[in-house]
Amino acid sequence: MSLLFSPLAVGPLTLKNRIIIAPMCQYSAVNGVPQPWHAQHLGKLALSGASLVIVEATGVVPEARISWADTGLWNDEQEAGFATLIQQIRTYSDTPIGIQLAHAGRKASTNPPWIERGGPAGPDKAWQTFSASAEPFRDDWHTPEALDEAGMQRVVDGFVQATGRAQRAGFDAVELHAAHGYLLTQFLSPLSNHRTDDYGGSLENRMRFPLRVAAALRDAWPRTRVLGARLNGSDWTEGGISPDEAVAFSRALHDLGYDYLHLTSGGNVATAKIPGDQPGYQVPFAEAVKAGIPEANVIAVGMIYDAHQAEQIVASGQADAVAIARAVLDDPNWPHHAASALGQPEGLPDQYARATDSTWPGYGRVHAPA
Template identity: 45%
Template sequence: MSSVLFSPITLRGLTLPNRIAVSPMCQYASTDGSATDWHIQHLGSFSLGAAGLVITEMTMVSRVGRISHKCAGLYSDENEKALKRVIDFCKSVGVAKQGIQIGHAGRKGSTQPPGQGGQPLKPGEDAWETLGPSPIPFGEGWPLPREMTTADLKQVQDEFVSAVQRADRVGYDLVEIHGGHGYLLNQFLSPLANQRSDDYGGSAQKRMRYPLEVFEACRAVWPKDKPMGIRVSAVDWVEGGTTIEDTVALAKELKRLGCDYIDVSSGNVDLRQKVPFAPGFNVPFAAQVKREAGIPTMVVGLITKAHEAEEIVASGKADMIAIGRGAMWDPRWAWHAAEELGVETDYPPRARAAHPSLRPQVFPNRAKSA
């Protein structure tokens, strides 16, 4: 059979061999932002056969932009050197293209890693002052963020730009700006977190102004032949929060600025959210953004089965799918999905012996093709 999921897609000068991406997943395994041996095995394993594109976890633009002390960063020469070691390895052994997600935690920063409770740091735990569009805490018991001044806005924008330039030197093929999941740029977009009365708050047009300025500045320094996308939370799942209409309007503006795709997720900006978790629960949002904004979309959210993924892209609801926990469960997800759908996918030379055509005792119906 033919498969749309396993057909190539071209974004600017980058052609991906299939429509599958490994979603960025925070690992809380860095040392002052610098990648460690954990990242070599984590990203290296996915690069062998989980997807055509592997996206490094949200990597922070500054020390105070981190969620926790263990978050990845790209704000120092040491961070850059450590990450280049990881990506050089992934490219040398794998078949996947490499992307990175760049972000700033804003008011969700200065916390313990989730494995240690995920709560705000206490005095004596090297806490830091968090930033936000407005002095509104993430939830009860969370610190009050400092409302960002004009100087803060410029500094953080410059930090995004610097991180993107470092990502190019590392050798990444694609950059994704994190504008979702309740982190800083999403905080500006959501009326639940942004209650400013200046040009960066109020109407949906004003709330999107800062994220658009950051994106435009990053796009200007990222090579023209390399794609840049953005992750968004399409809706907040809280009354009075961001609507899908707001997200479509944002997508139209991003397209005008040279955005190559929208990575559609939802929620995580407000603890009161009521999310109807189910396989593919973000797909209707991705379909609407693609249809009404006329921009390619990637969709994430409990997509684990090959035929589900095939239906999403074959029906035109999204152009790509992203898997996170599914890839952790099965780091060879693309191999197994290809076999289930009856198509071929790339294997790196060192793993070629595992190809079903070379194991007729296990796959008796496969014609030997190698």
């Protein structure tokens, strides 16, 4: 029996397997509202065979978006757009759908990556950005304002209100984005947080605002639905977030009642050297958190693209589940194909069941090893 295809209890939900679709920005929203592109993209993923699909980083207030083409969840039109999308998915799939709620901080106000390489938005589309300290991500990026107490409360309120909208829209899970150099990471990392007040300096102080947001979400999101967090295991730069600090932050989130911890890395330092071409390069961060908090549900992500590789990560106890991202953009049926590779039933919808390893002679030719 494949452990990758065994059930996993995550808070109030039992996932049918250990494969999760990571949130991936599509940069295709209009005024924060999901579009037909999102419907076909998420519809494919809901039929992929994964046990949980997480919708892309979604801004909780207008200035929280990474780019002007990102999804948002701060008004009724956006909420209605997501509600319609989920209602449509429910006509053909019972796959749980989550949403990642985010604030990009100093990395907000950008173009989509295929426009001027995703750099800062021009004057016609730009907005004021905010961060822990008034220091830009790069010298040629917008200079953020350091958040004061009123600004921090606006962020907290934005997360709470977006959580209520996510519940009404019908999402099964919420993931707090505290990774990839966005606002909460900017507070957590000593490389971007140079404050001298109660929110800067020691790890306890640097965690104070992220945990304030996390606690507000925990209070707002019903315990009958899943709540998780994505966080950095490393900045890949000397003096940045360390794996030990990631374990400490993870422990604090777990103690607040978070149902899973999703370990990733990087994005906070423009010059960081990240070995992103190495298979499973971020798995050690998940392994460290799992070792430090054995009772937590820990998700590994990052260059996981082979079924046997994913099986080994889970079977070895490095993580409880794996998140797949670019591999499922390449092959939206990646979980089904992983099941076949590991000798498990593919579980395709009835409409597609005549194209499995056991029902279609061409399967073995298409999926033969290179």
